[in-house]
Amino acid sequence: MSKSAPESGKPKSPTKNIPVAPTSQPASALASALQIRPVRRGDLNAVIEMDAMVTGIEKRDYWNSLYHRYANAVATGQHFLVATSGDEVIGFVIGEVRDWEFGSPPCGWVFAIDVRPDVRLAGTATHLLQAICQGFMRAGVSKVRTLLSRENTLILSFFRSQGMMIGPFIPLEMDLES
Numbered sequence: 001m002s003k004s005a006p007e008s009g010k011p012k013s014p015t016k017n018i019p020v021a022p023t024s025q026p027a028s029a030l031a032s033a034l035q036i037r038p039v040r041r042g043d044l045n046a047v048i049e050m051d052a053m054v055t056g057i058e059k060r061d062y063w064n065s066l067y068h069r070y071a072n073a074v075a076t077g078q079h080f081l082v083a084t085s086g087d088e089v090i091g092f093v094i095g096e097v098r099d100w101e102f103g104s105p106p107c108g109w110v111f112a113i114d115v116r117p118d119v120r121l122a123g124t125a126t127h128l129l130q131a132i133c134q135g136f137m138r139a140g141v142s143k144v145r146t147l148l149s150r151e152n153t154l155i156l157s158f159f160r161s162q163g164m165m166i167g168p169f170i171p172l173e174m175d176l177e178s
């Protein structure tokens with residue numbers, strides 16, 4: 001990792017409109033304007049490739065099923081957004097509003113956010129998160145949550161930089177014996 005985690009919990013100023021132009025450290029691959037928009041079927045290969053790059057596993061069936069569930073479901077608070085630069089998909093974010101999960105009032109959950117490794121640190125994930133949060137706010141919620149692996153310091157640094165703090169829940173798990 002090239003940078004240390006930011007110390008402040010202060011959120012960055014929100015982006016008011018979509019599409020947006022990158023504001024910090026524009027990488028050459030982002031020379032043309034950054035756009036955030038709902039996913040289209042033609043974006044799926046790029047999303048699958050990006051996820052495989054990050055996780056090391058290609059999950060084509062999983063992404064196809066996610067596409068069917070989220071692509072046209074904004075009205076129910078589900079969002080699958082991509083960031084594009086020119087014709088290229090360079091990032092994505094997925095999340096939804098969940099009502100009374102774990103006993104908490106409706107809030108937005110971010111399940112996944114990824115930016116292509118060669119264009120990171122140019123503000124793309126910041127814009128993706130702001131766009132999905134705008135969608136959550138339009139759905140009437142005022143809180144956003146996520147869950148992440150405690151080993152993943154990169155994603156932790158990113159969410160901390162956006163103003164996210166430790167929440168009130170504790171994840172628990174156990175092995176199921178057959």
Ligand SMILES: CC(C)(COP(=O)(O)OP(=O)(O)OC[C@H]1O[C@@H](n2cnc3c(N)ncnc32)[C@H](O)[C@@H]1OP(=O)(O)O)[C@@H](O)C(=O)NCCC(=O)NCCS
Nearest residue numbers: 003112113114115120121122123124125126155157158161
């Ligand atoms: C985390 C990730 C989404 C960030 O994307 P990005 O477009 O590079 O993020 P941004 O440029 O918007 O960065 C915003 C802030 O996050 C923090 N940040 C991002 N990358 C960082 C890094 N490598 N080290 C430390 N802080 C970092 C910084 O505070 C940065 O602000 P700054 O550039 O002004 O210092 C990207 O690195 C990624 O896709 N990583 C893999 C994600 C992953 O593991 N996904 C699976 C679980 S969902």
